[in-house]
Amino acid sequence: MRTSGRWTAPAGRRPDPVTAGYGDGTMTAPAPWERAARGAMLLDDHGRLATTIFAEMSALAARTGAVNLGQGFPDEDGPAEVLAAAHAAIDAGLNQYPPGRGTPGLLDAVAEHQRRFYGIELDPAREVLVTAGATEALAATLLALVDDGDEVVTLEPFYDAYGALVGLAGGTHVTVRLHGPDFRVDHGELRAAFSDRTRVVVVNDPHNPTGTVLDDATRRLVVELARLHDAVIVTDEVYEHLLFDGARHVPISTLPGAAERTITVSSGGKTFATTGWKVGWLSGPEELVSRVLTVKQYLTYVNASVFQPAIAVGLRLPDEYFSQLAAGLQAKRDLLSAGLEAAGFAVSPSHGSYFVVADAAPLGHHDAAELCRRLPELAGVVGVPLSAFCRDGGAPGTSSLVRFAFCKKTEVLERAVEQLARLRA
Numbered sequence: 001m002r003t004s005g006r007w008t009a010p011a012g013r014r015p016d017p018v019t020a021g022y023g024d025g026t027m028t029a030p031a032p033w034e035r036a037a038r039g040a041m042l043l044d045d046h047g048r049l050a051t052t053i054f055a056e057m058s059a060l061a062a063r064t065g066a067v068n069l070g071q072g073f074p075d076e077d078g079p080a081e082v083l084a085a086a087h088a089a090i091d092a093g094l095n096q097y098p099p100g101r102g103t104p105g106l107l108d109a110v111a112e113h114q115r116r117f118y119g120i121e122l123d124p125a126r127e128v129l130v131t132a133g134a135t136e137a138l139a140a141t142l143l144a145l146v147d148d149g150d151e152v153v154t155l156e157p158f159y160d161a162y163g164a165l166v167g168l169a170g171g172t173h174v175t176v177r178l179h180g181p182d183f184r185v186d187h188g189e190l191r192a193a194f195s196d197r198t199r200v201v202v203v204n205d206p207h208n209p210t211g212t213v214l215d216d217a218t219r220r221l222v223v224e225l226a227r228l229h230d231a232v233i234v235t236d237e238v239y240e241h242l243l244f245d246g247a248r249h250v251p252i253s254t255l256p257g258a259a260e261r262t263i264t265v266s267s268g269g270k271t272f273a274t275t276g277w278k279v280g281w282l283s284g285p286e287e288l289v290s291r292v293l294t295v296k297q298y299l300t301y302v303n304a305s306v307f308q309p310a311i312a313v314g315l316r317l318p319d320e321y322f323s324q325l326a327a328g329l330q331a332k333r334d335l336l337s338a339g340l341e342a343a344g345f346a347v348s349p350s351h352g353s354y355f356v357v358a359d360a361a362p363l364g365h366h367d368a369a370e371l372c373r374r375l376p377e378l379a380g381v382v383g384v385p386l387s388a389f390c391r392d393g394g395a396p397g398t399s400s401l402v403r404f405a406f407c408k409k410t411e412v413l414e415r416a417v418e419q420l421a422r423l424r425a
């Protein structure tokens with residue numbers, strides 16, 4: 001799917017500002033909003049704009065009282081120290097614009113965190129930038145680096161913002177499919193996705209929506225290909241602390257030859273159950289960070305003055321906080337995965353993130369989108385079809401896959417499991 005290309009207006013003619021047409025059937029090139037919508041698969045071939053599947057499914061859950069395992073946000077508060085620090089920051093009067101790169105305390109805490117967990121050395125004043133969530137970090141990075149006709153490689157299924165942002169930037173989105181049931185990358189396909197037009201490769205690891213974690217050989221191949229084609233690697237590591245079965249996260253920037261061309265993105269939302277605070281950050285070589293800052297300062301300029309010091313407190317919590325977070329979520333993964341299996345789904349193993357993918361084909365449901373619309377009535381549960389994260393409906397064999405979120409209270413998951421058992425009955 002090509003989503004970019006230069007377009008020159010016919011000499012001396014102006015399009016109708018509302019219809020974007022010239023009155024003779026010809027149209028202007030797609031507007032930026034249209035490229036964003038198409039990139040996120042929200043615009044069909046007749047130009048109709050759809051709402052996101054997440055909004056549709058959450059509304060369905062609210063209407064029917066079904067357990068909402070569609071959207072990936074926790075239903076419990078994060079650590080008390082972090083919440084208290086935000087209250088204290090308001091009381092201390094930190095209610096005005098913070099510095100453009102972020103509050104020094106958070107910049108330091110990000111650098112300390114990267115050293116503590118991964119041995120990465122960063123200059124907090126030059127190589128770290130605080131953003132309005134990981135989303136703004138990704139937006140500012142892609143808008144800063146991607147020009148018309150540049151290609152951006154991502155895995156597929158992909159977090160919908162990637163498609164929207166690549167479209168907005170005028171780039172061409174090239175995807176590499178993850179192959180089920182364990183969602184692995186085919187190295188031949190990864191090689192084939194790169195060309196000399198590849199400007200950026202976005203790597204989401206651990207991965208939403210599949211819960212897969214990349215293996216070392218795949219990470220190394222990403223670095224090799226990025227070097228070969230002189231591309232920038234952008235990593236989305238928002239689930240970095242949500243790995244299971246004793247696995248440890250490996251940031252791509254720690255691999256040989258990667259640091260000089262990698263922008264590492266993360267945020268506090270998932271790690272501290274504060275998705276509404278939208279405190280994110282990126283780190284990388286000074287030159288790349290400065291380019292992204294140039295765009296970021298005209299998007300939001302700054303945000304979250306009172307939440308930044310609170311997230312700094314979170315990043316400095318003892319190791320036990322992070323290990324218990326992963327262990328608690330692993331137990332929830334096990335609970336939901338077992339319940340889905342018992343209900344008759346074929347469940348793909350989730351190694352990280354908030355999500356597990358289950359195949360409804362063994363239950364006789366081959367269209368996950370249709371099943372998800374009926375699931376509240378059939379089993380009192382809401383999930384999201386994997387096709388919402390794929391272009392053109394996704395790869396063959398994926399149409400019966402559903403993503404479920406397990407970042408919910410244990411009793412909520414127990415209720416979901418109990419209700420899902422009705423599917424088998």
Ligand SMILES: Cc1ncc(COP(=O)(O)O)c(C=O)c1O
Pocket residue numbers: 072132133134135136159204208236238266267268269275278279280
């Ligand atoms: C892969 C991925 N990246 C980024 C985000 C957004 O992060 P933030 O809320 O920090 O903007 C999400 C949220 O669901 C996500 O799943």
